[in-house]
Amino acid sequence: MALLTNLGVAIVLFASTNLDHVVVPIGFFAFMTALSLALACSLVRHPALSAPIRRFGRVATPFVLIGIGVMVLVEVGTVSWITGAASRG
Structure with missing residues (x-):
């Protein structure tokens, strides 16, 4: 990071x-x-990249941002902390 x-x-x-x-x-x-x-x-x-980026950018951006958020939550241990607290109950 x-x-x-x-x-x-x-x-x-x-x-x-x-x-x-x-x-x-x-x-x-x-x-x-x-x-x-x-x-x-x-x-x-860029001539070769501009059309695909503009076409798929609006669709791909939310998934990329959600993926980054999930990756951060997993790396800092939030997911394991939540699942551990839920299992202890």
């Missing part, structure tokens, strides 16, 4: 450091966001 994906870790990190130490993570986050947006824009404008 990417650095600082856990909100609890990010809050503690930013609350316990001064401005000098926060500039680099925020700058890196901004750079990576700009890079991913530029990549997405270039994919949608």
